[in-house]
Amino acid sequence: MNIIETQNLTKTYGDFTAVSGISLHVPKGTVYGFLGPNGAGKSTTMKLFLGLTQPTGGSFVIDGKRFPGGRVQILKEVGSFIEAPAFYGNLTGEENLEIIRRILGLPRSSVADALELTGLTQHRRKLAKKYSIGMKQRLGLAGALIGRPPVLILDEPTNGLDPVGIHEIRSLIRSLPQQFGCTVFVSSHLLSEMELMADNIGILNHGRLLFEGTLDDLKSSAAAQGCPTGSLEDTFLAMIDADNRQRGGAR
Amino acid sequence: MIVSLECKKLKRTGFKAAFFGGGILAAAVPALNMAFRSEAYLSMDAPPVKILLNANWQMMAMLNVLLIVAGACILYHIEYADHAIRKMRTLPFSESAVFFGKTAVLVSACILLLAIEAASIFGCSVHWFGPAAGLYREILKNFGFFLLLMLPAILLSLAAASVCRNMWTALGTGVVCVFAATMIPAQNFALSLFPFALPFRTFSDLSGSAARNYAIAGAAETVGAAALAILILKIRRSFE
Ligand SMILES: Nc1ncnc2c1ncn2[C@@H]1O[C@H](COP(=O)(O)OP(=O)(O)OP(=O)(O)O)[C@@H](O)[C@H]1O
Ligand SMILES: [Mg+2]
Numbered sequence: 001m002n003i004i005e006t007q008n009l010t011k012t013y014g015d016f017t018a019v020s021g022i023s024l025h026v027p028k029g030t031v032y033g034f035l036g037p038n039g040a041g042k043s044t045t046m047k048l049f050l051g052l053t054q055p056t057g058g059s060f061v062i063d064g065k066r067f068p069g070g071r072v073q074i075l076k077e078v079g080s081f082i083e084a085p086a087f088y089g090n091l092t093g094e095e096n097l098e099i100i101r102r103i104l105g106l107p108r109s110s111v112a113d114a115l116e117l118t119g120l121t122q123h124r125r126k127l128a129k130k131y132s133i134g135m136k137q138r139l140g141l142a143g144a145l146i147g148r149p150p151v152l153i154l155d156e157p158t159n160g161l162d163p164v165g166i167h168e169i170r171s172l173i174r175s176l177p178q179q180f181g182c183t184v185f186v187s188s189h190l191l192s193e194m195e196l197m198a199d200n201i202g203i204l205n206h207g208r209l210l211f212e213g214t215l216d217d218l219k220s221s222a223a224a225q226g227c228p229t230g231s232l233e234d235t236f237l238a239m240i241d242a243d244n245r246q247r248g249g250a251r
Numbered sequence: 252m253i254v255s256l257e258c259k260k261l262k263r264t265g266f267k268a269a270f271f272g273g274g275i276l277a278a279a280v281p282a283l284n285m286a287f288r289s290e291a292y293l294s295m296d297a298p299p300v301k302i303l304l305n306a307n308w309q310m311m312a313m314l315n316v317l318l319i320v321a322g323a324c325i326l327y328h329i330e331y332a333d334h335a336i337r338k339m340r341t342l343p344f345s346e347s348a349v350f351f352g353k354t355a356v357l358v359s360a361c362i363l364l365l366a367i368e369a370a371s372i373f374g375c376s377v378h379w380f381g382p383a384a385g386l387y388r389e390i391l392k393n394f395g396f397f398l399l400l401m402l403p404a405i406l407l408s409l410a411a412a413s414v415c416r417n418m419w420t421a422l423g424t425g426v427v428c429v430f431a432a433t434m435i436p437a438q439n440f441a442l443s444l445f446p447f448a449l450p451f452r453t454f455s456d457l458s459g460s461a462a463r464n465y466a467i468a469g470a471a472e473t474v475g476a477a478a479l480a481i482l483i484l485k486i487r488r489s490f491e
Contacts (some may be wrong), residue, residue, distance in 0.1 A: 050341045053491050075343035082341070086334035090263045096335075103342045127263075129333060143338060230459055 002181045003028040003063050003151060004049070010057035011044050011207075018044040019229055020207035021058060026200070029177045033198030034187040037240055040204040042187040046082055046153050049185075052074065062151060076104070079149035081157055086139030089129030093120050093139050096128055097146055106147040114146040117172060120167070133160040143168065152176065154186040158193065166190070170197055195232040203236065205243045253344075253352035257326070260335075261356070266325050266345065270360040273318040274367030280314075281307040281375045289379055290405035299380035300389045301455040303372050311368055312397075312451045315361070316404055320425030322360055323408035326353045328418040345464075346484050350413060357405050362398065369394045389455065396462065400469045402444035408478035410483055444468050446476065 004026035011019040019041040026032045036042050047053045049062065051071045059066060066074045070236050087096045097111045115121045118138040123131065129140060144152055157173070158166045174197055176182040188194055194201070201209040201218055211218060219229045227238035258385050261267070281303050285292065295302050330336040332348075339349060359458060369390050415421040432447035440461075443452065449472070452465055 052337075052340055054489060072343045075341060078341075080341045082337070084334065086337040088260055088329055088335045089262070089333040090329055095259065095262065099256060099259060099340070100342065103339075103344055103420070140338075 001028045002026055004032075004060065004185060006045075006058060006060035007126070008058035009045070009048060009055055009060055011041070011048055011053065011216050012056045017207050019048065020208040022204070023058075024060075024202055024209070024212065026183060028183050029181050030199040031173060031177060031184045031186065031197055033194040033201045034185060034204065035189075035191070035194060035236060036187075036204035037199060039206075041207040042204055043083055043155050044207075045204070046080070046185070046187070049153055050078065050080055050082065052082070077149055078151045078153055079144035079146065080153040081140045081144040082153070085136040087128045087136065087139055087143070089127065091128060092125050093123040093128055093131065093135075096139060097142055100143050100146055104147055109145050113148075114142040117145055118142040119168060134162060134165055137161055138165070145172075148176075148180045148182065150182060151185045152182055152186075154184065156188055157186060158188060158190060166193065173197055189235075190215045191233040191236055192231070201232075203239060205240050205249065208243075210239055210243055253348050254355045257349070257356045260329055261326070264325050264329060266322060266360070266482055269321060269325070270318060270364055273314055274364045277311040277364070278367050278371030281371055284381050285375050286390050293379065296402075296422045298389065298455065299376040299383060299385070300372060300393060301453075302380075303375055304393060304451060304455055309433075309451060309452050313366075313429070315397075316400065316429045316432070316447055317426070317451050318364065319357065319361065319404050320408045320422065320429060322357050323353075323405070323412040323425070324418045324422045326357060326409065327412035327415075327421070331416050331418070334463040345362055345487070350409065350480055350484060355404060357409060358398075361401055361405065365394050365397055393454045396452075396466065397450060399466060399473075400449040400452060403469060403472035403476045404450060406473060407446050408481055410476065410480040413480070414483060414487070426463070440464070442476065444472070448470050465482045 003023045004024060006022060006024045008021040008023060009019060010017065010021050022045065023119055034042050034045070044053065048055050049060065051067065057251065062074045067074065074102060088099070089221065091099070094115065097114055101111050115124050118141050120138050120142060121136065123135055128136065131139060141154070141157055144154060159170050161169060170193055173184050173186060176184055184199070195215065198215070200214055201211070202209060211221065213221070213230070218235060222229050223233045225242070228234040280326065284307055292302050292306060330339070351403045373386065373390055376383070411424055412421040428447040432445055432451065435445055435448045437443055449465065449469055454462055455464065
């Protein structure tokens with residue numbers, strides 16, 4: 001069953017198309033890696049899911065709720081972390097999570113749980129504006145993970161984390177589907193990480209979906225196109241390059 | 252729930268201190284005035300509350316409106332400073348709920364402010380003019396009137412603060428509005444309906460029908476400002 005499904009989802013800014021008719025299928029209880037070069041439209045797609053920006057075409061369904069009618073229902077089930085961390089600098093990490101907890105109507109224990117999951121417990125009484133970059137990132141993740149929602153949308157969650165942090169977050173993301181039945185929709189530029197983490201992959205370039213499927217599917221489809229299949233990185237680079245050349249030729 | 256949440260968000264911003272300190276400062280105005288020039292006022296032939304408000308309210312109202320503008324800026328600055336509002340927008344509740352939560356906080360702060368000022372007017376009245384019958388009612392009427400006439404300025408300052416990502420833009424706009432308001436002649440009814448000028452009117456200084464007109468204007472502007480705020484939030488949402 002697909003928990004996130006989009007049909008020809010499109011977003012244009014003026015005459016610039018950031019997301020161009022993509023149809024994604026994210027199976028429930030899996031980690032879905034969303035890849036693409038800078039400006040490919042990954043963050044824009046995620047913002048569309050959260051209703052932070054309005055689609056100019058197409059539609060999508062998250063856990064059976066269709067946007068825009070089901071927006072509030074969707075937001076209740078989605079934990080998200082988009083681009084840079086967003087928080088109240090004048091509050092401590094714990095107080096920030098407490099605000100989110102109360103809005104979501106979660107039990108009291110969920111704050112401590114989210115702090116523990118992201119390794120912030122010992123820094124919980126520090127003001128968020130005094131956090132280091134990595135700690136802010138962790139706070140953002142804690143805000144997404146709090147209450148362990150059925151769907152997680154994470155935009156470059158390991159940005160700015162130290163190697164230990166990257167490893168921890170990767171293990172955490174990897175474990176979420178089995179432990180809590182979560183579905184994780186995650187974008188990242190760390191392809192080696194993605195290879196270890198994702199069940200399915202979607203590759204975006206200039207707003208268009210180049211590929212969607214499992215890593216094995218990607219290997220076979222790359223082999224069929226004559227692209228290298230050694231690592232995800234090689235395949236990714238070759239596919240993007242081929243697409244860019246094709247687009248250049250078409251112009 | 253939303254109101255207590257908005258209060259929680261204000262921790263360590265100096266919001267409470269600003270209103271409490273502002274209230275004390277405004278309360279000091281009539282006391283100092285009386286302490287230094289009591290003969291001039293005691294010889295006047297009018298009800299004490301009217302004398303006190305006529306002598307001091309322009310100054311006190313100025314402080315109040317500036318505090319409203321600054322308070323509105325603080326309330327939204329915390330949302331924009333570290334982009335907290337971006338996280339809030341991904342949570343299942345509406346931005347207008349946030350707006351009206353903040354309105355409730357600012358209105359409560361203004362009630363506190365007015366209460367401190369009312370206590371000062373009461374104290375001055377009893378201390379210098381002696382106890383008088385109906386003093387409570389007179390003060391209550393006046394300060395209820397002030398609160399009503401403050402509402403449009405409260406809503407508009409918050410609407411401005413919610414639009415401006417940069418706190419200084421909202422603060423600057425608000426301060427300009429306040430100074431413009433002080434230059435408006437009180438005799439011109441139409442001009443004195445400018446939302447930031449309303450809080451300068453005093454109940455005891457107006458005839459019954461004029462007071463009623465101002466009260467109606469205050470209520471109408473409050474409704475208008477609230478509608479405008481909702482509209483702004485809606486429009487902004489569809490542009491993003
Ligand atoms: N508000 C906006 N107005 C105009 N163009 C925008 C806006 N937001 C995004 N874009 C454009 O949409 C395109 C996709 O941006 P998006 O942020 O989705 O990229 P991304 O895939 O997340 O890239 P990155 O890997 O750098 O995060 C970019 O070319 C960007 O300039
Ligand atoms: Mg991005």
